[in-house]
Amino acid sequence: MGGTALSYDIDLLTQAHHALNQGELEQALQLTQSFLHDAQEQHEHELGLRLLAKLHFKLRDLSPAIKTLEKLTSLLSRSKNKHDYLIAQQFLARCYEEDTRYQESMLAWLEVGSVGASVGDEDAFVEALIGIAVLLEVVNDHKRAMRFYNKAQSHREGITSAPLKLRLNLCQAACLIFLEQYPEASELLDRTEQEAVKAGVVDAGYRAEFYLYHARICRAQSKLDIAANLLVKAQHHSQLAGYVWVSNKVQFEKCVVSTLSGKHDPAIEQLQASLEQVQQANLPILESEIYDALSLAFGNKGDFQSALECEKKAHAIEVELLKKVPISELGQNCFRRFKRWEPELETEKTKLENLALKTKTQSQKAMVNRLERDVYIDPLTRIHNRRWLDITLAEKQKSYALLLIDVDHFKGVNDNYSHQIGDQVLQCLASIFSHNIRQDDAVARYGGEEFVVLLAVSDKAQALETAERLRLAVQNYDWADLVPGRNITISAGAASKADQDTVSDLLNRADRALYSAKHSGRNQVQYQ
Numbered sequence: 001m002g003g004t005a006l007s008y009d010i011d012l013l014t015q016a017h018h019a020l021n022q023g024e025l026e027q028a029l030q031l032t033q034s035f036l037h038d039a040q041e042q043h044e045h046e047l048g049l050r051l052l053a054k055l056h057f058k059l060r061d062l063s064p065a066i067k068t069l070e071k072l073t074s075l076l077s078r079s080k081n082k083h084d085y086l087i088a089q090q091f092l093a094r095c096y097e098e099d100t101r102y103q104e105s106m107l108a109w110l111e112v113g114s115v116g117a118s119v120g121d122e123d124a125f126v127e128a129l130i131g132i133a134v135l136l137e138v139v140n141d142h143k144r145a146m147r148f149y150n151k152a153q154s155h156r157e158g159i160t161s162a163p164l165k166l167r168l169n170l171c172q173a174a175c176l177i178f179l180e181q182y183p184e185a186s187e188l189l190d191r192t193e194q195e196a197v198k199a200g201v202v203d204a205g206y207r208a209e210f211y212l213y214h215a216r217i218c219r220a221q222s223k224l225d226i227a228a229n230l231l232v233k234a235q236h237h238s239q240l241a242g243y244v245w246v247s248n249k250v251q252f253e254k255c256v257v258s259t260l261s262g263k264h265d266p267a268i269e270q271l272q273a274s275l276e277q278v279q280q281a282n283l284p285i286l287e288s289e290i291y292d293a294l295s296l297a298f299g300n301k302g303d304f305q306s307a308l309e310c311e312k313k314a315h316a317i318e319v320e321l322l323k324k325v326p327i328s329e330l331g332q333n334c335f336r337r338f339k340r341w342e343p344e345l346e347t348e349k350t351k352l353e354n355l356a357l358k359t360k361t362q363s364q365k366a367m368v369n370r371l372e373r374d375v376y377i378d379p380l381t382r383i384h385n386r387r388w389l390d391i392t393l394a395e396k397q398k399s400y401a402l403l404l405i406d407v408d409h410f411k412g413v414n415d416n417y418s419h420q421i422g423d424q425v426l427q428c429l430a431s432i433f434s435h436n437i438r439q440d441d442a443v444a445r446y447g448g449e450e451f452v453v454l455l456a457v458s459d460k461a462q463a464l465e466t467a468e469r470l471r472l473a474v475q476n477y478d479w480a481d482l483v484p485g486r487n488i489t490i491s492a493g494a495a496s497k498a499d500q501d502t503v504s505d506l507l508n509r510a511d512r513a514l515y516s517a518k519h520s521g522r523n524q525v526q527y528q
C-alpha cells in the first residue's frame with residue numbers, strides 16, 4: 001500500500017514542477033500542498049517544502065516563504081550532509097532581508113558562515129560575507145560593507161561557482177559607486193565582463209546589472225548620452241530576466257539621467273508611478289532611493305518645496321530602517337567572528353582537497369568543463385552552437401522533435417539600423433528563446449539568423465505549442481527601443497523524428513516546413 005501512495009505523491013510533485021514551468025504558480029502551490037499533506041518520509045517533506053518556499057517567494061508571499069524555510073532548515077539541520085542545509089539557510093537569510101527582518105537575516109548569515117567554515121564550504125562562507133555586506137549597505141554603511149567585500153575577495157580563489165564570483169564583483173562594484181570610487185568600479189566591471197565571457201554566463205539578470213552600473217558611472221561623469229544608451233540595454237535585459245528589483249532600479253536611474261538632461265516633468269511623472277509600485281511591493285530601500293531621485297528632479301526644476309518634502313520622506317524611511325538593524329552587532333563583532341572561522345575553513349578545505357586528489361582534482365574537472373563549454377558556445381549569443389547541435393543530434397537515442405526558426409526580413413534590420421543592431425536583435429532573440437523553453441528542451445544558433453530548438457518530446461502537438469509560444473514571445477516583445485518603428489517576427493518549421501529518419505531527413509523536413517511558413521506570409525509556424 002505504501003508503494004502506491006508514494007508513486008501517487010511523486011506524481012503530484014512532478015505535476016507541480018510542470019505547473020511551475022508553465023508559470024501557473026497558484027496551481028503549482030495547490031499541488032505542492034497536497035503532496036506535503038500526504039508526505040510521510042522525511043525526504044518527501046524536504047522536497048515538498050523546498051518547492052513550496054520557492055513558490056511562495058515567487059508569489060512574493062514572504063511570510064509563508066519564511067515559515068516554510070524555517071521548517072525546512074530545522075529538518076535539514078539534523079542531517080549529516082550540510083550542503084542542502086546551507087542552501088536552505090541562505091534562501092532563508094535572503095527572505096528575512098527582503099522582509100526587512102534584518103536582525104534575523106544577519107543571524108542566518110552568521111549561521112551560514114559558521115557551518116560553511118566547519119564543513120570547508122568556501123562558497124557558503126563567501127555568500128555569508130556578501131550577505132552581511134549587503135545588510136550593511138542597507139543602512140548606508142558602505143565603508144564597512146567594503147571590508148566584508150574585500151574579505152570575500154580574499155577567498156576568491158576558493159570559490160567554485162562562476163555566478164557567485166560574478167555576483168561578488170557586481171555587489172562590490174555597486175558599493176564602489178556609492179563610495180564614488182568610479183575608476184575602481186569601472187575596472188572591476190571590465191574584469192567581471194571578461195570573466196563572464198570566459199565562464200559562458202548568459203544570465204540576463206547579470207547583464208542588466210552590469211549595464212546599470214556602467215550607466216551610473218557614466219552619469220556620475222556627466223556622460224549622459226552614453227548613460228542613456230546603456231540604460232536601454234539594461235532595461236532589455238532586466239525585462240528578459242523578469243527581475244522586479246533590477247528593473248525598478250533601471251527605471252529610476254533613467255529618470256535621474258533625464259532630469260540631469262533637463263527633462264524634469266517626464267522624469268517626475270515616471271518616478272511617481274514607480275513609487276506607487278515600490279510602495280505596493282513593500283520595498284523600503286528602493287522607496288527611499290526614489291524619493292532621493294524625486295528630490296533631485298524637483299530641485300533641478302526649481303520646485304524646492306517639493307524637493308525638501310521628498311528629502312524628508314527619504315530620511316524618515318532611512319531612520320525606520322536604521323532602527324531595525326543592530327549596527328554595533330553588525331560591525332566589529334561579525335568581522336571578528338569571520339576571522340576566527342577562517343583557520344577552521346582552511347583546515348576543512350585541506351582535508352577535502354586531499355580527498356579529492358585521490359580521484360580527480362576539482363580544478364581539472366572545472367577546466368575540462370570550461371574548455372568543453374567554450375567549444376560548444378556561440379560567441380555572439382552565448383547559446384549552444386552548430387557544433388554542439390551536430391554532436392547532440394548524432395548521439396541522440398530517444399525520439400524527439402525539432403524547430404527550425406528563421407528571423408523574418410532580417411536583412412532589413414541590418415540595412416536600416418546597422419549590423420551592430422542586427423547583432424543585438426540576435427542576442428535578444430537567443431535570450432527570449434532560452435527563457436521560453438522548458439528545462440528539458442535546448443536552443444542552439446544554427447547559423448546566421450537561424451536557430452534550432454530541440455524538444456525532449458516528439459509529439460506534434462507539443463512541438464507546435466512550443467513553436468507558437470516562441471513566435472508569440474517574439475511578437476509581443478517590446479522592440480521599440482532597439483529597432484524603433486519596426487516589429488521583429490519569426491517563422492518556424494517543426495518536424496518530429498520518426499524511427500527510420502536520419503538527422504538530415506529530419507532537418508530537411510523542418511526546412512521544408514519553414515520554407516512553407518515563409519511563403520504563406522511569415523510570422524507563423526508549420527509542421528511536416
Ligand SMILES: Nc1nc2c(ncn2[C@@H]2O[C@H](COP(=O)(O)OP(=O)(O)OP(=O)(O)O)[C@@H](O)[C@H]2O)c(=O)[nH]1
Pocket residue numbers: 380406407408409410411412414418419420421422423426447448449518522
Ligand atoms: N547582424 C548580423 N546579421 C547576420 C548575421 N548572420 C547573418 N546575418 C544576416 O542575415 C540576413 C539574412 O537575410 P536573408 O537570408 O536574405 O533573409 P531575410 O532578410 O531574413 O528574409 P526572410 O528570411 O526571407 O524573411 C543577411 O543580411 C545576413 O547578412 C550576424 O551574425 N549578424
